[in-house]
Amino acid sequence: xxxxxxxxxxxxxxxxxxxxxILLGVTVGxxxxxxxxxxxxxxxxxxxxxxxxxxMPRVILAGLVGAALAIAGxxxxxxxxxxxxxxxxxxxSSGASVGAVMxxxxxxxxxxxxxxxxxxxxxxxxxxxxxAVMSFAKLVDRSMKMETVILTGIIFSSFLGSIISxxxxxxxxxxxxxxxxxxxxxxxxxxxYVRMALPFVLIGSFILWLKRRELNAMLFGEExxxxxxxxxxxxxxxxxxxxxxxxxxxVSVSGTIGFVGLVVPHMTRLLWGSDHRHVLPLSFINGAxxxxxCDLVSRTIISPTELPIGVITAFIGAPVFAFIFFxxxxxxx
Amino acid sequence: MLEVIGLTGGYGDKKIVKDVSFTVNxxxxxxxxxxxxSGKSTLMKLISGVLPAESGEVQIEGSSISTFPPKQLxxxxxxxxxxxxxxxxxxxxxxxxLGRYPHQEGWFSxxxxxxxxxxxxxxxxxxxxxxEKTQIxxxxxxxxxxxxxAQALAQDAGILLLxxxxxxxxxxxxxxxxxxxxxxxIEKELTIVSIFHDINLASMYxxxxxxxxxxxxxxxxxxxxxxxxxxxxxxxxxxxxNHPHPELPKPQITLLPGVKNKIATHQICAEDFEISNGMVxxxxxxxxxxxxxxxxxxxxxxxxxxxxxxxDASYNVDDSVQEMTDFIEKSGLKTTDTVGMxxxxxxxxxxxxxxxxxxxxxxxxxxxxxxxxxxxxKAVERSVxxxxxxxxxxxxxxxxxxxxxxxMITATEAKTKALQVREVRDPLTGTIATGxxxxxxxVAATQQGESLPYAGPITELGKxxxxxxxxxxxxxxxxxxxxxxxxx
Numbered sequence: 001x002x003x004x005x006x007x008x009x010x011x012x013x014x015x016x017x018x019x020x021x022i023l024l025g026v027t028v029g030x031x032x033x034x035x036x037x038x039x040x041x042x043x044x045x046x047x048x049x050x051x052x053x054x055x056m057p058r059v060i061l062a063g064l065v066g067a068a069l070a071i072a073g074x075x076x077x078x079x080x081x082x083x084x085x086x087x088x089x090x091x092x093s094s095g096a097s098v099g100a101v102m103x104x105x106x107x108x109x110x111x112x113x114x115x116x117x118x119x120x121x122x123x124x125x126x127x128x129x130x131x132a133v134m135s136f137a138k139l140v141d142r143s144m145k146m147e148t149v150i151l152t153g154i155i156f157s158s159f160l161g162s163i164i165s166x167x168x169x170x171x172x173x174x175x176x177x178x179x180x181x182x183x184x185x186x187x188x189x190x191x192x193y194v195r196m197a198l199p200f201v202l203i204g205s206f207i208l209w210l211k212r213r214e215l216n217a218m219l220f221g222e223e224x225x226x227x228x229x230x231x232x233x234x235x236x237x238x239x240x241x242x243x244x245x246x247x248x249x250x251v252s253v254s255g256t257i258g259f260v261g262l263v264v265p266h267m268t269r270l271l272w273g274s275d276h277r278h279v280l281p282l283s284f285i286n287g288a289x290x291x292x293x294c295d296l297v298s299r300t301i302i303s304p305t306e307l308p309i310g311v312i313t314a315f316i317g318a319p320v321f322a323f324i325f326f327x328x329x330x331x332x333x
Numbered sequence: 334m335l336e337v338i339g340l341t342g343g344y345g346d347k348k349i350v351k352d353v354s355f356t357v358n359x360x361x362x363x364x365x366x367x368x369x370x371s372g373k374s375t376l377m378k379l380i381s382g383v384l385p386a387e388s389g390e391v392q393i394e395g396s397s398i399s400t401f402p403p404k405q406l407x408x409x410x411x412x413x414x415x416x417x418x419x420x421x422x423x424x425x426x427x428x429x430x431l432g433r434y435p436h437q438e439g440w441f442s443x444x445x446x447x448x449x450x451x452x453x454x455x456x457x458x459x460x461x462x463x464x465e466k467t468q469i470x471x472x473x474x475x476x477x478x479x480x481x482x483a484q485a486l487a488q489d490a491g492i493l494l495l496x497x498x499x500x501x502x503x504x505x506x507x508x509x510x511x512x513x514x515x516x517x518x519i520e521k522e523l524t525i526v527s528i529f530h531d532i533n534l535a536s537m538y539x540x541x542x543x544x545x546x547x548x549x550x551x552x553x554x555x556x557x558x559x560x561x562x563x564x565x566x567x568x569x570x571x572x573x574x575n576h577p578h579p580e581l582p583k584p585q586i587t588l589l590p591g592v593k594n595k596i597a598t599h600q601i602c603a604e605d606f607e608i609s610n611g612m613v614x615x616x617x618x619x620x621x622x623x624x625x626x627x628x629x630x631x632x633x634x635x636x637x638x639x640x641x642x643x644x645d646a647s648y649n650v651d652d653s654v655q656e657m658t659d660f661i662e663k664s665g666l667k668t669t670d671t672v673g674m675x676x677x678x679x680x681x682x683x684x685x686x687x688x689x690x691x692x693x694x695x696x697x698x699x700x701x702x703x704x705x706x707x708x709x710x711k712a713v714e715r716s717v718x719x720x721x722x723x724x725x726x727x728x729x730x731x732x733x734x735x736x737x738x739x740x741m742i743t744a745t746e747a748k749t750k751a752l753q754v755r756e757v758r759d760p761l762t763g764t765i766a767t768g769x770x771x772x773x774x775x776v777a778a779t780q781q782g783e784s785l786p787y788a789g790p791i792t793e794l795g796k797x798x799x800x801x802x803x804x805x806x807x808x809x810x811x812x813x814x815x816x817x818x819x820x821x
Contacts, residue, residue: 229407229435274421
């Protein structure tokens with residue numbers, strides 16, 4: 001196929017950038033570490049300790065969260081044919097937060113899930129919110145116009161945000177830390193959080209990747225997809241579940257980080273086309289790279305103070321959001 | 334084979350399609366016609382299964398479509414919807430490739446040589462291969478339409494449902510697309526159901542037509558059974574006139590507009606004929622409906638200028654039509670607006686007379702040269718010689734199709750009678766001639782005023798034509814003989 005070489009370049013460049021950002025992420029910081037420590041830890045025991053126990057889990061967690069949000073965003077955008085959709089703008093992230101905060105607030109622990117209680121509760125929160133937003137948007141406007149869906153997302157987001165605020169107010173001191181977490185951060189999490197998120201990120205991404213052809217067909221409308229032989233109901237449900245698993249996993253370990261799911265798929269499409277067979281995996285890789293960079297910036301820009309990572313993503317994401325909205329409205333494709 | 338049995342359905346409680354049944358065989362095309370809101374698109378949705386039927390059934394090769402899983406159904410039936418929505422940028426190739434979705438199985442990519450072949454073939458058929466890498470949102474509506482038709486063709490299904498496939502296309506691409514579809518139907522034995530807005534296109538390309546009104550079948554059958562003035566008028570609530578296709582045994586319709594251009598009333602008078610030594614010319618301020626056997630613009634049409642041109646007896650041009658066309662243009666007239674005849678007779682000898690009756694009047698113009706008289710009953714192979722009787726009948730009135738033809742018959746009979754009375758003989762056989770070898774006749778009417786449905790010999794119009802043509806031909810023959818005598 002003619003696009004073979006283009007694909008090799010796309011994946012090659014994306015992976016190269018990802019490896020580069022990982023290297024930067026683990027070496028740059030208040031203590032500068034030589035990359036040689038990576039393959040020769042005995043040369044500097046203290047540096048190796050920082051690298052493997054503090055920076056590496058942080059970088060990998062940022063990568064997982066970024067990958068999860070980006071691929072979920074790409075899938076939501078394809079499903080809703082809405083370039084402004086992502087877990088954050090749809091309010092799904094807020095739903096996941098409520099799930100997570102409730103778990104912490106009530107000290108819920110589902111016996112056989114153990115440490116996975118938190119991500120699973122987040123996922124349930126995400127999924128319920130997703131369904132609620134979709135149903136309400138459809139009730140308002142059967143054609144599910146872009147603005148309607150986003151506005152519904154904002155309504156749910158605000159409402160769920162107030163529930164979280166209420167819970168925080170009720171608990172007093174001990175959940176104050178949640179506020180920092182809510183703004184989005186991957187700091188001081190360590191390997192347990194990586195282990196907690198990893199399986200769900202992989203499962204969720206795989207679920208979405210299985211539906212790559214169906215997403216391609218659905219870009220031409222649900223009816224057209226049906227003509228082409230897509231089981232639309234089943235595919236929609238699968239994508240919503242996959243996206244919710246990813247959002248839940250990401251939010252449970254890092255809080256709400258906005259706009260990653262919006263910016264990354266948009267850039268990916270702009271550079272490499274809209275075919276979901278490639279948009280999904282490329283968004284995954286690029287999402288990981290972007291969040292690693294954002295995390296790096298958040299902890300170095302006004303060092304030693306750390307900014308919440310959500311501040312950085314919003315700083316980049318909001319203008320991109322405005323740009324996409326402007327272009328869509330002006331009919332420039 | 335596609336079978337639709339008692340299909341009924343719609344949205345909510347509203348039944349939009351009511352009890353529709355038909356069968357389409359392999360290799361044939363069924364066209365669905367009907368006014369806006371008659372339920373054509375809903376019927377398509379019911380057939381494709383996108384909209385569940387309230388009652389009735391759609392069967393492919395004898396099994397109901399509800400028994401097929403989505404992918405299997407898509408391998409049997411491809412659909413081209415009327416409206417195309419697409420978001421994000423796609424290349425033509427990506428879009429057409431999507432037609433192969435129902436043929437892709439398994440978790441991992443399985444693009445086969447067969448997939449590749451089908452996509453390339455579909456793009457070639459729709460003449461879009463050179464656009465392969467173009468983004469579809471940068472293409473015109475017509476080009477996009479061809480991309481989506483290619484997508485449906487790439488599906489390689491035995492049944493094609495098309496909702497206005499010629500939407501957005503110019504006439505060349507309409508023809509190309511329908512030719513392609515027709516060819517596919519025959520070569521690949523496809524079963525095709527298509528909605529048409531254009532009744533004429535539907536009539537030309539479909540084997541069967543179905544006329545839908547308010548969700549019910551008004552008529553189904555071959556085009557000549559469906560495209561009938563009465564039915565089309567009542568279903569579409571518009572005035573139309575039916576006429577045959579010039580090349581195919583298929584009916585065509587013409588719209589009759591409700592608002593007519595304002596045309597000044599006009600009376601044809603003998604005095605308005607311009608007779609010079611080069612030609613007889615009549616210029617009408619309004620176009621006349623004309624039927625003639627002239628050299629230029631023979632057949633029927635609407636024309637303003639009528640020319641009977643004198644040519645020398647030795648006139649011999651290979652392409653006389655082209656020569657005559659050039660002559661007309663040189664005279665400052667438009668060929669598209671002029672009927673041109675030729676005669677070797679001196680045009681000053683033309684007889685132009687007006688005949689009046691209660692309904693109005695008729696102007697007859699005749700030039701006669703009978704050096705080449707022929708007895709038609711004894712016509713055998715003979716060399717063509719100059720000598721022509723050109724007869725014009727210009728009527729102030731509204732003629733029906735029958736009247737035009739009857740006027741010709743009546744005029745011919747009158748001419749023959751005149752030759753008989755004048756005892757004009759066929760020089761070869763020595764018998765009375767019935768005409769010459771190259772006679773021409775022209776009937777034109779203002780199509781204003783009195784309606785004249787018939788022009789047989791005993792109708793008012795026929796009487797005028799009979800008497801007029803007879804008298805004028807006699808006079809013209811006298812002049813011809815005088816001129817001949819003078820030349821001797």
